[in-house]
Amino acid sequence: MRRVEVPLARCPSAGPHTNSLVPSLPAGITVGDCWQFHLFGRVRVLRSPVDAPLRLSPLSESLLAYLLMSRERRVSRRAVIETFWNDQPEQRARRSLATALWRLRRGLEARGDDCDRGGHEATSPLRVTDTTIRVDRDCWVDVTHFERTARSMLPVPAEQASTQSIRGLQEAVALYRGDLLESLTDEWAVRERERYQLLLQDCLAYLLRHYAVSGAYDEALGYGVLLLEQDGLREDIHREMIRLYARSGRRALAIRQYEICRETLAVELGVAPMGETRRLLDWVMGGIDEEPLALDAPSFSDLSAMLRTALDAQRALQVVIDELSRQGARAGVSDWPQHQTVRPFPGRAS
Numbered sequence: 001m002r003r004v005e006v007p008l009a010r011c012p013s014a015g016p017h018t019n020s021l022v023p024s025l026p027a028g029i030t031v032g033d034c035w036q037f038h039l040f041g042r043v044r045v046l047r048s049p050v051d052a053p054l055r056l057s058p059l060s061e062s063l064l065a066y067l068l069m070s071r072e073r074r075v076s077r078r079a080v081i082e083t084f085w086n087d088q089p090e091q092r093a094r095r096s097l098a099t100a101l102w103r104l105r106r107g108l109e110a111r112g113d114d115c116d117r118g119g120h121e122a123t124s125p126l127r128v129t130d131t132t133i134r135v136d137r138d139c140w141v142d143v144t145h146f147e148r149t150a151r152s153m154l155p156v157p158a159e160q161a162s163t164q165s166i167r168g169l170q171e172a173v174a175l176y177r178g179d180l181l182e183s184l185t186d187e188w189a190v191r192e193r194e195r196y197q198l199l200l201q202d203c204l205a206y207l208l209r210h211y212a213v214s215g216a217y218d219e220a221l222g223y224g225v226l227l228l229e230q231d232g233l234r235e236d237i238h239r240e241m242i243r244l245y246a247r248s249g250r251r252a253l254a255i256r257q258y259e260i261c262r263e264t265l266a267v268e269l270g271v272a273p274m275g276e277t278r279r280l281l282d283w284v285m286g287g288i289d290e291e292p293l294a295l296d297a298p299s300f301s302d303l304s305a306m307l308r309t310a311l312d313a314q315r316a317l318q319v320v321i322d323e324l325s326r327q328g329a330r331a332g333v334s335d336w337p338q339h340q341t342v343r344p345f346p347g348r349a350s
Contacts, residue, residue, distance in 0.1 A: 026171040035125050035139040037068055040146070040196075041178025045108070060104040062189075065181050067126075067135050069192055071144065074132035079323070083188060101128060142175045143196070150203050158209035166210055173203050195312055201230055208240065217248040232264050239277050243291070246284045254284045 025031065031049060038044040043061045044053040056064065066083060067075060077097060084100070085093035108124045125136040149172035153165055161169075180193040204227045211220035224241040227234060238261035245254035258273070258281045265271050272278075279292045 026174045028167060028171045029145065029175075031140045035136070037064075037135075037139060037141045038177075039065055039068065039141065039143045039181055040176050041182055043181065043183070054107060054110065056107045057103065058183075059100055060107050062184055062186060063100050063104055064108075064135070065184065066188065067133060068139075068141055069143070069188075071135050071137060071139075071141065074134045076132055077130075078326075080133060083186075101126070101133070143180065146172045146175050147196075147199065150199055154202055154206055158206050159213040161206075161210055166207070169203060169207065173200070173207070176200055191312065191315065197230065198309060201227060201234075204230070205237070208237070212240065212244060217244045220244055233268055235261060235265065235274060235277060238264075238273075239280055242277075242280050242284065246291075251284060255281070258284070 033048050036044075036046040036049065038046075043056070043065060045056065045064070046053055063080070063084065066080070077094075081093045081097055085096045088096060105124045105126055108126065125139050127134050127136060149168055153161065153169045156165070176196075180196045181189045182193075184190075204223050208220050208223040208227065211217070211223065221241060221244050224237050224244070227237045228241075238257060242254045242257045242261075245251070245257060258277070261277065262273050265273060276292065279288070282288050283291050
């Protein structure tokens with residue numbers, strides 16, 4: 001999935017992305033003199049805004065990312081072992097974890113010419129006890145900033161959002177420099193990556209709606225383009241772009257957008273556009289006088305996105321049940337039902 005580029009015309013306070021070693025932040029986001037962790041795209045770790053990124057091994061990057069994604073809670077050593085070394089005998093897995101933590105701490109505390117420029121003490125943000133591991137909560141993480149901003153904005157109706165709130169959401173979206181942990185193939189990373197892809201789409205759709213309601217059609221169309229780059233099967237977004245092109249007097253582009261929608265659905269899914277989309281084309285072509293109202297019924301692609309979200313929640317629930325079962329077995333709790341399985345959704349492919 002492509003990284004999201006928010007043009008300056010649409011995000012006045014967002015600085016342009018660069019490909020330099022040190023990630024640039026949107027101008028509206030201020031980070032203090034603290035550790036920075038960038039998990040969108042390539043993993044990058046900085047002790048402060050003036051330091052160069054640290055070089056970590058692939059395993060250290062993966063372990064650090066896992067801990068950062070669980071930063072709001074203490075992660076048990078058992079959970080880490082079962083995520084990374086569940087195929088090893090107990091004692092060997094414990095030694096592997098100890099070695100990995102030592103190497104990660106060493107990597108975070110490494111000193112070199114590039115790291116000394118800011119004059120910072122090489123103090124690791126890891127907090128390790130005999131039973132738990134976590135990363136200091138005072139650190140700044142791009143994923144955390146993105147999600148908190150999105151979760152605070154999305155419940156607010158798009159037409160009621162303030163200019164300042166919209167700018168904050170644009171800046172958060174600008175942090176999405178690439179898919180989450182794009183180099184990792186671990187199951188937990190893939191699951192989180194898909195969740196953030198859907199959250200990004202929700203943010204882009206919100207910005208599209210805000211600008212469409214405000215009559216800023218060019219800005220709204222720009223977010224429509226970004227959305228379709230993320231998921232070209234979003235028929236609802238194709239429809240909205242057809243409306244916006246037509247309302248702004250660009251009839252030829254509205255027809256072209258319909259053709260793009262029709263060809264994409266035919267190639268990818270083997271289906272034709274919905275009746276709602278075809279009626280919209282009739283209006284653009286002059287076959288009907290009044291613009292068709294947008295229906296509330298979700299499209300096929302909308303339902304697919306909803307199903308993916310439900311399946312993610314189902315998998316997360318299964319993880320919780322499995323962990324409770326293991327803890328109950330270790331504690332000798334006899335009345336806890338063992339090996340419970342969340343019932344699959346009807347029709348789900350096995």
